[in-house]
Amino acid sequence: MALPIQTTYLTSRNFKVGMDPVQLSAQEIFPVNPASNYEFDDFGNSVAPSRIRTFDYFDLLPATAVAAGTDKYYLLYGANTPTIAQSTTAGALLTSGATATNSAGLAGIASTGSAGPITVNNGLKMQTRINLASLTTMYAVAGWTSNVATPIAGTVPGASATEQALFLADPGNTLSATNTGGTITAATAAQALNWIVCSNVNGTTVYTFTNVPIVAGLDVVLTVALNGSGQWTYYINNVLVATQVATATANAAMKAVVSVLNTASAAASMSVRYLDTQRFIG
Numbered sequence: 061m062a063l064p065i066q067t068t069y070l071t072s073r074n075f076k077v078g079m080d081p082v083q084l085s086a087q088e089i090f091p092v093n094p095a096s097n098y099e100f101d102d103f104g105n106s107v108a109p110s111r112i113r114t115f116d117y118f119d120l121l122p123a124t125a126v127a128a129g130t131d132k133y134y135l136l137y138g139a140n141t142p143t144i145a146q147s148t149t150a151g152a153l154l155t156s157g158a159t160a161t162n163s164a165g166l167a168g169i170a171s172t173g174s175a176g177p178i179t180v181n182n183g184l185k186m187q188t189r190i191n192l193a194s195l196t197t198m199y200a201v202a203g204w205t206s207n208v209a210t211p212i213a214g215t216v217p218g219a220s221a222t223e224q225a226l227f228l229a230d231p232g233n234t235l236s237a238t239n240t241g242g243t244i245t246a247a248t249a250a251q252a253l254n255w256i257v258c259s260n261v262n263g264t265t266v267y268t269f270t271n272v273p274i275v276a277g278l279d280v281v282l283t284v285a286l287n288g289s290g291q292w293t294y295y296i297n298n299v300l301v302a303t304q305v306a307t308a309t310a311n312a313a314m315k316a317v318v319s320v321l322n323t324a325s326a327a328a329s330m331s332v333r334y335l336d337t338q339r340f341i342g
Contacts, residue, residue, distance in 0.1 A: 113338035114173035151333035165319025185285035189333035198328035224260035225292040
């Protein structure tokens with residue numbers, strides 16, 4: 061059986077052969093796990109997959125205003141002057157303000173591949189690798205949202221947008237039993253120590269409680285992808301943990317987002333190693 065010898069990455073600028081994808085930050089055609097879309101010829105050589113991708117490991121730090129023509133695909137946002145710096149262990153370090161409910165986050169820029177509409181079979185997908193330094197008086201989200209201005213507004217993630225597909229870390233169990241989209245089931249203290257899936261379809265929010273614990277100081281890979289049936293699927297470290305039952309709203313404009321918010325008068329922070337978004341071409 062022929063085995064792949066090298067991998068070719070087709071970028072918007074040139075071909076890069078045999079490179080580690082962590083070295084790349086241009087818009088590219090390249091799949092990520094899970095549900096890989098690698099294609100190989102009869103000789104085991106890889107050919108360009110059918111996805112367009114925006115990958116950023118933050119060699120250029122995002123800002124609150126991003127000039128046109130830069131290699132920046134994500135916007136820094138949050139209340140009370142959020143900060144961003146190069147993480148000492150790779151990627152970007154986000155830090156919120158020190159007043160309760162201050163946040164710091166990265167959101168996709170509309171004119172780039174980090175944002176896109178929900179369409180039939182476009183395979184919208186985001187993946188990020190994050191590290192939460194502390195689990196005290198904070199919560200965090202990662203995924204897709206139709207409201208970038210306040211993706212984790214108030215105490216209930218999901219209340220600020222009609223469409224969301226998010227992972228939620230809420231170890232302090234700050235969730236309310238209701239939100240603007242309808243009644244939801246509040247987490248128990250034990251459930252809140254694990255990752256929670258927040259699916260908001262057409263204004264109705266559903267929480268799914270996983271069995272995967274949130275661990276401080278440990279990197280975790282989170283993937284949120286639209287399957288062929290128009291349902292959001294959720295993976296932790298490339299293992300499927302939840303599938304949304306309802307079909308996502310067609311043509312909803314979505315942006316990738318990662319964010320951390322403090323729940324008391326102390327700054328909250330998270331490291332984002334990379335943020336990767338992609339969809340099928342055509």
